[in-house]
Amino acid sequence: MAPTAIIRSPGTRFPDKISFVITITTKIIQFGEARMFKPQILFSAMIAILFLAFLPACSAAQDNADLSMAPMSGMPAEVQNAPISVQQAYQFAVANPEVMKQIPCYCGCGDIGHTSNYACYVSGVDDKGAITYDNHALGCSLCVDIxxxxxxxxKDGKSPDEIRAVVDxxxxxxGTSNIK
Known part of the structure; x- marks a missing residue:
């Protein structure tokens, strides 16, 4: 059998092609050629990796499709310009006060009058249903994480009591819970 032949262009460090050749008696069978990495291929691979890295962020809204979420259009500009995780937290808190009022926060916001994780997002709702937003969660990753x-x-089917036990x-x- 003949060894693999490497074809080099004059003055290059790396081969342009690698041919796989097998010699059987007097016949030569060529199976194919494989090109070595070139800068264009490396660049294309890097673009593909970046695309795949951002793909989960695009699907985040779809992941929350079965949760009740308030529309982003009604949110303050600061919330609309916040990272997507903060936006989703505000949308969820506004749409689910009955759940969020049962969930405590541990960031120390009880000192500023917050009585639940809901209060980190909403400071009040008037008789007509107009919401006064609290900007606390815009800068508090603990509130958002909770x-x-x-x-x-x-989404996993846990009850508010089970969720609270895990959060606690x-x-x-x-810190200490803001629910007394």
């Missing part, structure tokens, strides 16, 4: 965990567990055990190490 809400995102609540969303995930609700997970987040109590950060």
């Amino acid at each position: 809400t995102l965990d609540t969303m995930r567990m609700l 055990s997970t987040y109590s190490k950060y």
Whole structure:
């Protein structure tokens, strides 16, 4: 059998092609050629990796399709310009006050009058249903993390009491509950 032949262009460090050749008696059978990596291929691979990295962010809205979410159009500009996880947390909190009022926060916001994780997003609702938003959760990742965990567990079929037990055990190490 003949060894693999490497064809090089004059003055190049790496082969342009690698041919796979097998010699059987006097016949030569050529199976195919494989080209070596070129900068264009490397660039294309990097673009594909970046595309795949951003794909989960695009599907995040679809992941929440079975949860009740308030429309983004009604949110303040600060929320609309926030990272997607913060936007989703606000949308969920506004649309699910009955759940969120049962979930505590452990960031220390009880000192500013918050009585649940819901209060990190909404400071009040008037008689006509107009919402006054609280901007606290815009800058507090703990509030947002608690809400995102609540969303995930609700989708998994957990009750508000079960969710609260998990939140208590997970987040109590950060401070005291704002639900008394």
